[in-house]
Structure formats: structure tokens, C-alpha cells
Amino acid sequence: MSTVTVQSLLPSGTHYLSGNEAVSEGALAAGCRYYAGYPITPSSEIMERMADRLDEVGGVFAQMEDEIASICSVIGAVWAGARAMTATSGPGFSLMQEAVGYAALTETPMVIADIQRAGPGTGQATRVASGDHMQARWGSHGDYQVITYSPWSVQEMYDLTVEAFNQADRFRVPVFVMGEEAVGHLREQVEVPPQVTLFQREKRAGAPPFGEAGPDGVPSMPSFGEGQNLLVTGSTHDARGFRRTDDPGAHERLVSRINEKIIRARGRIVRTEAHHLDDARVAVVAYGFTARSALYAVRRLRKEGIRAGLLRLQTVWPFAKEEIRTLGRAMDRILVPEMNRGQIAGEVLKSADCEVVPFGQTNGEIIRPDRIEEQLRRLF
Amino acid sequence: MARDLEAYLRAELKATPFCPGCGHGILMNLILRAVDGAGIPMEEMLFVSGIGCAAWIPSPHFRGDTLHTLHGRAIPFAAGAKLFNPALRTLVISGDGDLTSIGGNHLIHAARRDTDLTVICANNQIYGMTGGQAASTSPRGTFTATTNRGNPHRPFDLCRLVRAAGASSVARYAVTQPLALMEGIQRALAVEGFSFLEVLSPCPTQFGRRNRFDTPAEMLRSLMERCVTREEAEQMEAEELGDKIVTGEFV
Numbered sequence: 001m002s003t004v005t006v007q008s009l010l011p012s013g014t015h016y017l018s019g020n021e022a023v024s025e026g027a028l029a030a031g032c033r034y035y036a037g038y039p040i041t042p043s044s045e046i047m048e049r050m051a052d053r054l055d056e057v058g059g060v061f062a063q064m065e066d067e068i069a070s071i072c073s074v075i076g077a078v079w080a081g082a083r084a085m086t087a088t089s090g091p092g093f094s095l096m097q098e099a100v101g102y103a104a105l106t107e108t109p110m111v112i113a114d115i116q117r118a119g120p121g122t123g124q125a126t127r128v129a130s131g132d133h134m135q136a137r138w139g140s141h142g143d144y145q146v147i148t149y150s151p152w153s154v155q156e157m158y159d160l161t162v163e164a165f166n167q168a169d170r171f172r173v174p175v176f177v178m179g180e181e182a183v184g185h186l187r188e189q190v191e192v193p194p195q196v197t198l199f200q201r202e203k204r205a206g207a208p209p210f211g212e213a214g215p216d217g218v219p220s221m222p223s224f225g226e227g228q229n230l231l232v233t234g235s236t237h238d239a240r241g242f243r244r245t246d247d248p249g250a251h252e253r254l255v256s257r258i259n260e261k262i263i264r265a266r267g268r269i270v271r272t273e274a275h276h277l278d279d280a281r282v283a284v285v286a287y288g289f290t291a292r293s294a295l296y297a298v299r300r301l302r303k304e305g306i307r308a309g310l311l312r313l314q315t316v317w318p319f320a321k322e323e324i325r326t327l328g329r330a331m332d333r334i335l336v337p338e339m340n341r342g343q344i345a346g347e348v349l350k351s352a353d354c355e356v357v358p359f360g361q362t363n364g365e366i367i368r369p370d371r372i373e374e375q376l377r378r379l380f
Numbered sequence: 381m382a383r384d385l386e387a388y389l390r391a392e393l394k395a396t397p398f399c400p401g402c403g404h405g406i407l408m409n410l411i412l413r414a415v416d417g418a419g420i421p422m423e424e425m426l427f428v429s430g431i432g433c434a435a436w437i438p439s440p441h442f443r444g445d446t447l448h449t450l451h452g453r454a455i456p457f458a459a460g461a462k463l464f465n466p467a468l469r470t471l472v473i474s475g476d477g478d479l480t481s482i483g484g485n486h487l488i489h490a491a492r493r494d495t496d497l498t499v500i501c502a503n504n505q506i507y508g509m510t511g512g513q514a515a516s517t518s519p520r521g522t523f524t525a526t527t528n529r530g531n532p533h534r535p536f537d538l539c540r541l542v543r544a545a546g547a548s549s550v551a552r553y554a555v556t557q558p559l560a561l562m563e564g565i566q567r568a569l570a571v572e573g574f575s576f577l578e579v580l581s582p583c584p585t586q587f588g589r590r591n592r593f594d595t596p597a598e599m600l601r602s603l604m605e606r607c608v609t610r611e612e613a614e615q616m617e618a619e620e621l622g623d624k625i626v627t628g629e630f631v
Contacts, residue, residue, distance in 0.1 A: 034464045060463045065489040069456035072449065076428070076460030079447060080468060084460070102450055224445040224461055225468055227423045229390070231440050233448035242392070242440055243448075 002200045006031075009057065012194035019157040019183040020045035020087075022190055023113050024053060026161030027085050029196045032111070033059035034077035034084035036070040038092060041125045042181040043115035046087040067092035071099040075108050079232055081223035083165055087113035089181075091122060093132055094139075100174055101140025102234040104258060107210065107219065109168035109201070111161065113177040115184040116339075118364040127364030128181040130288050130339035136176050137317050143255055145262035147269055148176040148317040150287040154188035160314065166199040167269060171261060172218050178316065180339065182289040182366050210254075211239025217261035262318055271314035272323050276302055280309030282379045283331045285324065285348050287313040289366055290337050296369035297376060308376050316344065321351045328352025333379045335359060337372050388412045388422065390443045397436055401588075401596025403555040403581030407502055408437045410558055411473065414565035426468040428458035430483060433509050434475035434502035434581070452482030455490045458497050466496070469569065476503040476517040480538055484516070487576075491545035494573040500565065501538060501576070504583035512586030523590040538578045539630050548573030550631040554580035556603045557627060564629070580607070580625065 009028050017025065023046050027035070035050040047063070054061040060077070064070040070086045077084040088096060093114045103110055116132050118124035136148050147167050149160040161177050168175040207220035209230060214220065219239070222228040231241030236251045244250035262269070276298055277283060286294040291312040301308040311327055313320055324347075328334065334352055336345035337359040345358030359375050361367050389412075398404050415425060427438035431451035439448035445468075449457040454474045462470040472479075479487055479501045490497060506524055507513040514524040514531050517538065521530040543550045549571040553561035561579060568575035582588065582599035593599045603625075610628035613621060 034460065036460060062459070062463055064456060064459075065485055068453065069459075069486055069489070072453040072456035073460030073463070075449075076447065076457035076462075077464040078460075080426075080461035080465040082460075082464045084464070098450060099453070224426050224447075225423070225465055228445070229443055230445045230447075231390075232446065233439060234450060235448065 003197050004200055005195050005197045008192050008194060008196050010192045012192050015190045015192055016187060017154055017190050018045060018185060018187050019151070019154045019179055020115065020185065021049050022154045022157035023087065023161050023177060023179065024049035026158040027111065027165065028053055028057060030162040030165035031083045031198055032085050032165060033057070034074065034082040035059070035086065036062040036064050036073040036077070037086050037088065038064055038067045038070050040089045040092045042117055042184050043087045043089045043113065045184070046113055046115070067095040068099065071096040071112070074110050075099060075103055078108050078110050079224055079230070081225070083169070085111040085113065087115065089115050089117045090119040090132065093135065097135070097139035100146070101142060101144060103174040104140065104144035104146065105234055105254070106232055107172035107258060108174065109172050109221070110174050111164045111168055111177065112174060113161070113179060115179045115181060117181050118362070124364045126181070128289070128339060128366055129362065129364065130180050130290065131343070131362070133178065133316050133340070134343045136178060143259060145259050146174055146176060146317055147171070147262065148178050148315060150178050150313060150316050151183055152288055152291045152312065153183065154186055155190050156314070157183060158190050158192070162196055169201045170199045170216060170218065171265060172221060173262060178288070180289050208239035210237055210241055213257070213261070217257070217264060266318045269315060269318055270320045270323065272320050273312040273314060275310040275312065277309035277311060277327070279307055281307045281331065282333045282335065282376060283309045283311055283327055284335045284337065284372065284376065285311050285313065285327070286337055287316055287344065290339060293367050293369040294337060294372050297373040300369070300373055301376060306380055319347050324348055324351040328354045333357060335372070335375055335379060337361070337367050337375065339367060385409070385412050385416065388416065388443055389441055393441055396441065398433065399585040401582065401584040401599070402433070403504070404434055404437055404502055406555040406558065407500070407579055407581055408441065410562045411437065411500065411565060412442070414562050414569065417562070418566045418569055420469055420569065424467065424469045426458070426461055426470045428454045428461070428470060428472045430454035430474040430478035432475040432478045432507070434473060435478060437473050437502070452478055453486065454478065455483060455486040455497065455499065459490060459495050462495065462497055470497050471569070472497055472499040474501065475508070476501055476505065476538070477507045477515045480536055481516040487542065488545040491542050491547040491574045491576065494546060494548055496573055498568045498571070498575045499577070501578050502581045503538065503578050504581050504587060505535070506583055506587040508583045508586045512590060522587070539576070542576040543631050547576050547631060549575035549629070551629045552578040552580070552625070552627050554603045554607045554625070554627060555582070556600055557607060560627070567629070
């Protein structure tokens with residue numbers, strides 16, 4: 001695995017940005033030089049900033065006719081050698097799902113920021129939700145794996161977007177930054193480091209681009225125009241890219257590899273953060289903006305000597321099975337507050353041996369700390 | 381001489397997947413002859429296709445970079461690659477259902493933006509691969525798997541559509557006009573901006589057998605009789621033009 005350390009694009013130090021602006025700046029710092037998108041609330045600020053900034057840094061910005069064209073052109077740009085991304089929200093995310101499956105099967109590294117709003121349907125376009133996690137995991141047909149980040153602050157919108165680009169290239173997989181409206185439109189201080197370390201796409205001339213896995217279980221990634229006679233297809237293919245649409249073995253090998261390369265690397269992908277867990281009896285498992293309210297609630301209870309704690313998921317997929325299993329052994333109960341009707345509580349239930357209490361809220365508003373505090377008190 | 385284009389084909393392949401009598405083999409041949417005649421090195425070419433029979437013309441046959449994409453989406457995939465790396469001479473080859481029905485919105489917007497792509501639409505007037513259902517290009521009254529009593533709708537005039545959307549170059553030829561078609565492909569490849577080429581290509585398996593063309597030769601003969609050049613059309617009365625197909629350069 002080779003990396004390169006480059007200067008950050010923004011001057012290092014403290015900046016005051018919205019979460020959506022921070023996604024754009026994180027992407028640019030990570031070397032993103034192609035963005036394509038379509039306007040949609042509440043993610044449009046990402047596109048607007050990319051339109052300005054890509055011009056400044058010598059990248060390419062394309063406003064497309066819809067979200068389908070946006071994600072497809074990103075995949076085209078990636079195979080032409082770009083680090084590239086798109087951003088959207090609920091309805092646009094739904095439109096992109098077919099191409100997500102294409103990216104997974106062709107092992108196309110790309111980043112999609114989904115700034116979640118209240119659904120289903122058009123729902124409440126300006127209101128917050130966290131209801132797209134199962135769609136991110138299972139939105140396209142067939143079996144595949146993705147990596148998703150769930151930032152809780154503007155700082156993480158920056159940092160985790162950088163990491164999303166690195167992990168996308170490292171594992172040749174689509175990676176999602178699953179922001180929520182509340183963090184997308186939040187303004188906070190962001191510390192921009194002087195330098196950023198970037199993973200270098202593996203390129204071995206002549207190596208089969210869809211097989212003969214490298215050190216990470218990930219094949220070499222050539223680009224168009226390098227004389228490699230690249231054969232890229234979204235149909236089942238062999239290591240060189242030839243269609244194998246009636247060969248059971250070829251399909252099984254390919255589907256197995258694109259799943260296993262992520263499952264085997266779970267330990268290097270999953271990110272969690274523990275707060276007050278050492279002597280806790282009841283833990284909150286939370287992610288995204290809800291984890292901010294959860295930490296506030298846990299601290300309130302701690303002041304009264306109540307042994308509550310928080311495990312924050314910074315990645316949602318692949319799921320932190322091991323961490324939740326360990327947590328479940330140590331706790332009496334786990335509370336899972338989330339801005340959906342229990343999408344991740346179900347995953348926690350699969351891994352934790354203790355009692356798991358879901359607490360879903362789907363009213364287009366953030367879950368306030370006092371509601372989590374009230375739920376927690378009942379569990380002691 | 382007869383085998384001088386083999387260098388343009390992947391050595392692993394021994395045959396095309398097309399049905400006997402399909403026009404796509406002729407088109408495949410002429411695309412490679414056009415690239416060869418224009419002197420464009422294959423390393424500079426990028427071939428992008430969607431889903432359907434025509435999408436298999438470049439992928440996997442052409443020995444160059446090929447991108448076989450999703451149904452209807454060849455143009456936005458191609459646009460992303462071209463916009464990021466303008467050195468790629470990007471040629472989209474796909475069918476009528478793919479490019480003008482499910483992908484119709486991408487077609488008109490790429491033409492409007494005048495994205496520097498060449499698009500060859502192999503028009504066989506039917507959904508061939510899926511079993512012969514009616515397309516947005518099936519003539520009124522024709523029989524298909526989904527129009528047993530005759531297609532009630534009129535077809536798109538693709539050249540007028542793409543011209544109205546603002547393309548830099550628009551032309552129509554049939555595979556029965558091989559020299560004019562090859563020269564048309566060369567002209568389209570040389571255009572800076574969006575160039576569109578509609579190529580009429582017979583589908584005896586799905587279209588012909590349902591519409592009283594008993595042999596592939598009859599379909600080819602019919603195309604030869606119906607296709608007239610713009611110059612010829614200008615000399616003809618409206619009645620005489622009837623069901624003729626006007627070919628040539630429109631923009």
C-alpha cells in the first residue's frame with residue numbers, strides 16, 4: 001500500500017464552515033477533481049461550493065440533467081483516472097441506486113455524500129432524518145458491500161470525507177458519507193491540518209483489473225488512456241473483464257470476492273468511539289447527529305452518579321459486530337436512539353446478548369437530549 | 381487485405397454474438413474501417429456502450445478501452461470520462477431503445493450542452509435482445525411482441541430530435557450504404573462538439589419475422605429501396621417520398 005502526503009488546500013488552522021461546505025473541502029483536500037450533481041435540498045451547498053472551488057483548483061464540475069446522469073458520469077470520470085464524487089439527498093439517492101450496484105460490481109472507487117432528509121417519498125425536504133442507512137446497505141439489487149460514514153460534527157464532515165476517498169481507492173468500493181440535514185447545515189469550527197495523507201490507487205501494468213487480488217484483496221486499478229485495453233462491464237466478468245454471463249462459477253467467484261474483500265478488512269474499516277463506558281451498566285449506541293444528544297444525556301446522568309455510557313458509530317457499514325458483541329457482554333441494556341424506525345437497532349440486536357431497546361423518532365426533528373435522558377432513566 | 385482489421389479486434393474472440401442477417405456486424409466493420417481510415421490510434425479511443433445488442437459492437441470485441449455501462453446511461457458515463465480527460469476520443473455506440481427511450485433525456489441534454497462526444501445509434505426499430513418489444517422508433521402499424529395489433533404510436537425522428545436539441549453534427553445512414561456510412565463516421569469523429577449518427581440496421585430475428593420480411597435479404601433489399609439521399613429527396617414529390625427514409629448530413 002503506498003501513500004503520499006500533500007499540503008492541504010485550505011490554509012491550515014481554524015475555519016468556520018457548514019457541514020456541507022466541509023464535505024466539499026474535505027473532498028478537494030483528498031484530491032477529488034471531478035464532481036457531478038443535480039440540485040436537491042438539503043445537499044445543494046456541496047454542489048455549489050464544488051462548482052466554485054473545482055474551477056479554482058483545476059478540476060471539472062458538471063451539473064447534469066438528473067441524479068442518474070450525475071453518478072454515471074462520476075463512474076466514467078473515475079475510470080478516466082479521477083478521484084470523483086457526487087452528493088444528493090433522499091429522492092436523488094433512490095435514483096442513484098442502480099449505478100451504486102454497477103460501481104460495486106465493477107469495483108469503481110467513488111464517494112457519494114447523502115445528506116439525509118425526512119422520507120419516504122418527497123417527505124419533508126428541509127427536515128432532518130437518518131433514514132437511508134438500510135438503503136445505503138441494500139439499495140441496489142444483488143449482494144455487495146459498501147462502506148458508510150456517519151459524521152456527528154462539521155469537523156467529521158471534513159475528516160471522514162477525506163477518509164472516504166482513501167478507503168474507496170484502497171478497497172475499490174463505493175463509499176458513502178451519510179450526513180444528516182442537521183449536520184449539513186450546522187456551522188462550526190473546523191481544524192484543517194497542514195497536510196493530508198492520501199492513498200495511492202494501485203496500478204500494475206498488465207495485471208488483470210478484476211482479479212488476482214493485491215495485498216488488500218483488491219486488484220490493480222488502471223485507467224482509460226493508459227494503453228491497457230481496459231474492458232469494463234457491469235455484467236458478470238472474469239479477471240480481465242470478459243463477460244461471463246452463463247458461467248455459474250464466474251458469478252460465484254466475483255460476487256464472493258467483492259463481498260469478502262470488505263468483510264475480511266472489517267477491522268481496518270470500522271470506527272467507533274467510546275464515552276464513559278468503563279463502568280457503565282447501560283449504554284447508548286448512537287451515530288450521526290443523534291450521538292451529540294446522546295453524549296449530552298449521558299453526561300447529565302453521570303453528574304448524578306448514574307452509570308450510563310455511549311458507543312458512537314462513526315462507520316455504520318460494515319457493521320461494528322465485534323464491538324457491539326463485546327459491549328453487550330458488559331451491559332445490562334443498550335438503548336439505540338435514531339432518526340428512523342429502528343434501522344440500526346435491529347443490527348445491534350443481532351450482535352448484542354443483552355436487552356436492546358430501540359428508540360426511533362421520525363418527526364423531521366433532531367432527537368433532543370432530554371428525550372434520550374428520559375429513555376435512559378427508565379433503563380436503570 | 382481481407383484480414384487487415386484483425387489488429388483492431390481482441391485476439392481471444394473468434395466470432396460475434398449477432399444473429400445471421402443482423403446489420404450490426406456491418407456497422408462494426410465500418411466503425412473500425414473509419415477509425416483506421418482517420419488514422420486515430422486505438423490508444424486514444426474510448427468506446428462506451430449501454431445495454432442491448434448494439435452495445436456489444438465494441439464490448440468486448442474492440443481492442444481498446446471499452447466501457448459497457450447501464451441500460452440507457454452510456455452518454456453520461458462517456459461524458460464523465462471525456463470531461464475529465466479530454467484527450468480520450470470518445471465514441472458511444474448503442475441501440476435505439478437504449479439511447480433514445482430509457483436514455484432519451486441524456487441524449488438531448490448532451491446535445492444541448494454540445495459535449496464533445498460522437499454517438500452512433502444503431503436503429504433496428506425494436507427491442508431485439510429482450511425479444512422484440514415495441515420501441516420509441518418502431519414505425520406506426522408495425523407488429524412487435526407488445527403490439528400484436530400494430531403499433532398505434534408514431535416513432536421519433538431521431539435526427540430532427542437531436543438537431544432541435546442543438547447538436548453540432550447530425551446524420552443518418554443505413555448499413556446498406558457502407559461507403560457513405562463509413563465516411564459519415566469519419567466526419568462525425570472529426571467534429572468538435574456533439575455529433576450524432578443514426579444508423580439503420582436490420583433485425584431479421586425480431587423485426588423482420590413479425591413484419592413479413594421472410595429473409596434477411598428482403599430486409600436489406602427493402603432498406604436499399606427506401607433509403608434516398610437528401611439530394612434525391614429534394615427532387616421528389618411528397619407522394620413519391622411516401623415511406624422513403626432520407627439519409628445524409630442534416631447539420
